Amino acid sequence: MVLTDEVSRTLFAEYAAHRKSDRGREEIGWVLLGVREADRAVVLATLPAGAERDAGEAHVRFNSEAQALASRIVRQSDRRLTLLGIVHTHPGRMRWPSSGDYEGDRRWVSNLRGGEGVFGIGTFESPNRTEPTTVGGHPREHILTFEDLRFDWYTLAGDDKRYRPVPLELTLGPDLAMPLRAVWPIVETHAARLDRLARLIAKVRFEISENAGVPVLVVTVLLGEPGHQVRVLLERKTVRYVYEAGDAAFQADLPAGTAPDQGLFLLLAEVVARP
């Protein structure tokens, strides 16, 4: 298995940030997207569990609606990306998946290409047991460490009796989901409606932008003619609608509280009603 350097940095950085947060005693996790090749899997993107995850000191269930929409957005640039596995953390020093993990995972891996998944377990050492360091460690072929944090990596196929440690390589490369972090609260707020929109309309594109330093998730629906499109600009608390027709652009004012997909269809109805 191969991790890109940015994927590895994301996991360590977000795990460290999580441990310092108000919910730091809870378990946390990520979904891993990547490419399956003939004899290896390359992890190219991490989708976070999300603020709306269900988690405690002994369990974590991800906000899968947000992750589903995020997968659509990330995969716009590479349709080969598939779900390779997941990472989650344990509060103590249990550096392998639990029996409860096994019961769920051994059935779940049948949903993955190749019928096999990769699983990372994040744990930590108490600070007085670790030496200060500025570089990560690779003490065994399936373990990565950085400061007081550690990830142990395994694979599991549906007919396996136990998880198998998997050798890891690091290579230069991106975390393709990193740009999504800026708009993740927007993704979580509107995930179900935007995912449904993407199922209903084929020519939908999602982009991450900013407006005066504020992150914006832009949803663009291409209309039939060149240069004609409708854009929905989602900020944390506002939604704006723009109709572009060649060189002209019109901002539509819709009633406050209109859901973004509803607003989009209202605007489309207005556009088609015009001569």
Place this chain on the structure above:
Amino acid sequence: MDFRPLNELERRNLVTALRGNADGNRVLLMDPKDTTFAGTADDVPDEEVIHAIKSVPCHY
């Protein structure tokens, strides 16, 4: 340099992949060790990925 002739199945797979690359921009995989053809990476449908994401079980 090895000019080993391909067998019929290898030849057919390579020709299909080259046509897919030329016609549909499909990705050709290469073995990094010896640069031999290593197949193609098929596109994965959105719904397959989303089904897998939505069925991720609770972890303990």
